[in-house]
Amino acid sequence: MKVSNLKKYYTVRDCFFAKRKILTAVDNVSLAVGRRETLGIVGESGCGKSTLARCLVSLEKTTSGQIQFDGVELTTAGREELRQLRRNLQIVFQDPYAALNPLRTVGESIIEPLLNYHPGDSRELEEKAEQLLTVVGLKPEYKNRYPHQFSGGQLQRVNIARALALKPALVVCDEAVSNLDSIVKTQIVDLLLRLQDEFNMSYIFITHDLHVVRRIADRVAVMLGGKIVEVLPAGELAAAIHPYTRYLLSATLSGDPCKRRQRQKGTQPAGPAGRYGTAMSGCALQHRCPELCEQCRVEEPLLKTIGSIHQVACHLNG
Structure with a gap:
């Protein structure tokens, strides 16, 4: 998949008689995902991650931009x-x-997508459902149960089985482990890694958990205010240079009390995650960046390549 200059705007208003405003959910995002690659997308709530996910699978109509999947333009x-x-x-x-x-x-x-594309003998479809349940670590006889009879982790395995029914080339995981406890979260991530090898799939893995993205992703794209502000290998997150990425890293919980005290003493950004209302000039982090310069207020930083595959959008660190 290759995404170029993708934008998604919403028209909103606070009440019926209020003046309409433009909410910028996704703003000029460009990214690419190769075969059998996992691209992690991280950022705080409200930065546009889920809207981007829905645009990528055409559940939301884009405002402008291109999305090419296997050479086919999805937007047209x-x-x-x-x-x-x-x-x-x-x-x-x-x-x-x-x-x-x-x-x-x-x-x-699980059978529903199979019926949509490959209608066939009911017994064969049931056997396929049983196979998919086994693949994701559930018992075949669970096929006759209803959703309320499962735990959250088991239900997410069912959703993964349904996504695998048609053997897709790319699966978008939109906060797929965020609602799960830590042990189940680890089990689901291990399952996704195993299935990627078995089915030769690519992932776009959206999350706010940097521990998870380090484990599952090959590259990480950091979103802020609907924009990508840094892209780097998942194994090099500790070498991030954008102030926002460093803040996300410092905000992760640590078992080291010295690190916790250091985080509490450090300067932490405060303010909205996105761009709401009228268009804002300059950097999206300008109201909460500890390294703000005058250029940040008037000129929006562009994504620049540093080294081989590291990209960052920052006036001070680009």
Whole structure:
């Protein structure tokens, strides 16, 4: 997948009689994902991660920009062409309960995409559902249970099984482990890593947990105010140079009390995560950056390449 200058704006107003404003959810985002690669996208709540995910799988219509998937432009694809492309492009949502129909058994939910593209013998479809449940670590007989009979971690395994039903080339995981406890979270991440090898898939893994993204991703893109402000290898997160990325790293919980005290003493940004209302000139971090300069107020920093694959958008560190 290759994304170029993607934008998504919403028109909002505080009340019925209020003047309409533009909410910038995704602003001029460009990124690429190769085969069998995992791109992690991190950022705080409200930075545009989930909106970007929905745009990438065409659940949201983009304002402008291009999204190419296997050489096909998704933003201009017709209804039937997009339907066929979705066999190779799937998404796993954050809330495993809301993603499933409570009136259907999990077996019926897994079979549904197969019926949509490959209608066939009912017994063969049931066997396929049983195989997929086994692949994600659940018992085949669970196919006859309803969503309320599962835990959150089990339901997320069901959602992963449904996403794998058509053997996609790319799966977008939108905060897929955020609602899970730490032990189950680790189990799901290990499952995703194993399935990537078995099914030769690529992932776009969206999260706010830097510990998780270090484990699963090859590269990490950091979002702020709807923009990508830094891209670097996941193994080199400690070498991040953008002030916002360094703040995200400092905000992660640590078992070292010295590090906790150091974080409490350090300067922490405070303010909104995105750009709301009228357009704002300059850097999106200008109201809460400890390294602010005059150029940051008037000129928006562009993403520049440092070294081989490290990119950063910062006037002071670019």
